Amino acid sequence: MPETSPTRSNNFDGWLDSYSERAHTLSVSEVRALFAVVSRPEVVSLAGGMPYVSALPKELLAKAYESMMAKKGDLAIQYGGGQGDAELREQLRDIMAIEGIHASPDDLVVTTGSQHALDLVAGLFLDKGDVVLAEGPSYVGAIGIFRHYEAHIEHVFTDDDGISPVALQEAIDRMKAQGRRIKFLYLVPNFANPSGVTLAKERRPQIIEICQREHILILEDNPYGLLYFDKPVPDALRSMDDNVIYLGSFSKILAPGFRVGYVLAPPALRDKIVLAQESALLCPSMFSQMMISEYLSVADWRKQVDTFRGVYRERRDAALDAMSEYLPNLRTTKPDGGFYLWVTLPDGIDSKAMLPLAVKELVAYTPGTAFFGDGTGQQHLRICYSYPTPERIKLGIKRLATVINLQTELIETFGKKK
């Protein structure tokens, strides 16, 4: 994989024989490779995954900044504790309570985005060869972390109601029959990245029951739960089982530039997360934490989340309308919240191979292969509708249709490749 990295090929590396084993697990992600493309204004990017932060009134932040600095300026720019700001952790209770979680702030650890929470937790559990169970498809950033810890990612069949309990049990049995150590089940239960699907209410206790019986830890990653379009999501898995490790984030309900996320964990594990965090970066930014804490105090943050919901609902509608209009024969998920559509391509089209053609047509997406740890996913692609305007989304999907239809015609004329 290193050979494919465009940034490394012409750099002579005098330390090549010195790297650790884990250094060789790193490769340029397919999402990252797109960043250069995405930044060109003529390209409609349906890749990315960026929230539309322009919908956040900057006056709210200015108010928070002034109030924070007036009240606790010296604390905001000083080192803080490794567990995170106590006041922010107290405020997080209200946010988690919306999805039925009633927890102590003592069991929360604030982190540098929920990505770092996931990295810290994964590091505490994963030895080389350990198994992580994950939805199929699963979040690309999680796959990267699990790979970095040299874990085996076993995808579990996932449909429009989320991960399948039957398939989960089968996967567990399969891994156990192979004598492998399963460390945890990782899932994004609400408006998942990349599928957009939500784990059905009736499946939640089933998933918990299986994992309890099999003594498998659950990592519930929930950055999108509050961004529902019509009705609230079912209660979190964590609300039904205190042993679930719950990850939350401000990146989607406020802004990612602060890099503030959090993890709720049983006390013994929480202590280990704090120690791992202190080792990695001493403490999360007090400046970022206190900005968010103050924002939650001085702004009507629930109303702002509602504003975001409206923005993303309109964009989801634009995306689905455009799919019906330009690609009526393709199967796509129909998300009730969040940022993503998951599209199944006609037989014989490889989304990764098609990407350069799409970019030539001035539209970008993320190939399905990014969301699997096992090399599959070629027949899928992810559309992210959170960032472009509805008009741009429609234009992008129209362009995508041109590319897909041309591919389909080629296949019909000349037959499938390979």
Add this chain to the structure above:
Amino acid sequence: MPETSPTRSNNFDGWLDSYSERAHTLSVSEVRALFAVVSRPEVVSLAGGMPYVSALPKELLAKAYESMMAKKGDLAIQYGGGQGDAELREQLRDIMAIEGIHASPDDLVVTTGSQHALDLVAGLFLDKGDVVLAEGPSYVGAIGIFRHYEAHIEHVFTDDDGISPVALQEAIDRMKAQGRRIKFLYLVPNFANPSGVTLAKERRPQIIEICQREHILILEDNPYGLLYFDKPVPDALRSMDDNVIYLGSFSKILAPGFRVGYVLAPPALRDKIVLAQESALLCPSMFSQMMISEYLSVADWRKQVDTFRGVYRERRDAALDAMSEYLPNLRTTKPDGGFYLWVTLPDGIDSKAMLPLAVKELVAYTPGTAFFGDGTGQQHLRICYSYPTPERIKLGIKRLATVINLQTELIETFGKKK
């Protein structure tokens, strides 16, 4: 070591059999265990290591905030690239040039404090059992990271002129004779934490020559270099060898609450650091980075660093004066910059065992054992003079003298323990 953790002892841990090997390397640091004590106002804390951020005029930050949000508000709260903000990296050139480093912004990676840079770099090199060479004593946070990666830390004799080239060569020969893999030399060349000593100008090329000949990477960690009291420090090791990995930080010359540091590395390694950073936390905070970038643009940051120098010079003087007055027979380093004194106790006094007695006398310090990876250091302690006022520093050292003198008397009367 886990048994000694006060926060873990009464937590039943249902996942004890699931943790990774690396999870067992984490233990509560001696510095961290002091945090609870330090926060009591009646205790003079000479522990810690906190910069005196009250000396930073908050108007300068307000100006930076307003200017940043007016110019690039949406970018400041959005995701950024994994290498860090390009404008900030450009500005870092001027800062590094002060110590003779002329580098491309392309070779810089901005990180969540320089601690995270160190964690990322260590992770790219260290496998279990690999050797890290380090000053004796060395930075407690670095020791924690190297332990977490299960490395062996080999301390190299260090005197008032910094790490000894002769001892370095001996340590290398010793490790090689044992068949061990040396991965890098870690050092804090200026006003080191905890010793306060600076690597002499004439030793710098000698250290580089040895490491080049032995093909050993150098990690130069330099958070304090600009905080000299009389004359600037010698040019950085990195200015003499492009292969040196150089770590810098805004925590001491501006404020730690932003968690912004940086690492300068050869291109092939830089690419790996970016990938490791993206895996760990996607990107460093744009909000923090842009605040600092704007601060560097709109404020007279050199003048502010000069203000900090004055504050710390006065406190260093207060500390040394108090040492002469109350503990005239103890050997202490005499730093020309930075935050720390390194004190050698009379024979038979154990700084760790003495700490509870000191806290009873309402003074706290950091025991020398925190700064060694091999359990030594009992006869030393670190005094940090950066945070308390000169009067409080004198009071603290007076109290410390009471404790030490009582210990000395006890030893003279009853003989040494053990």
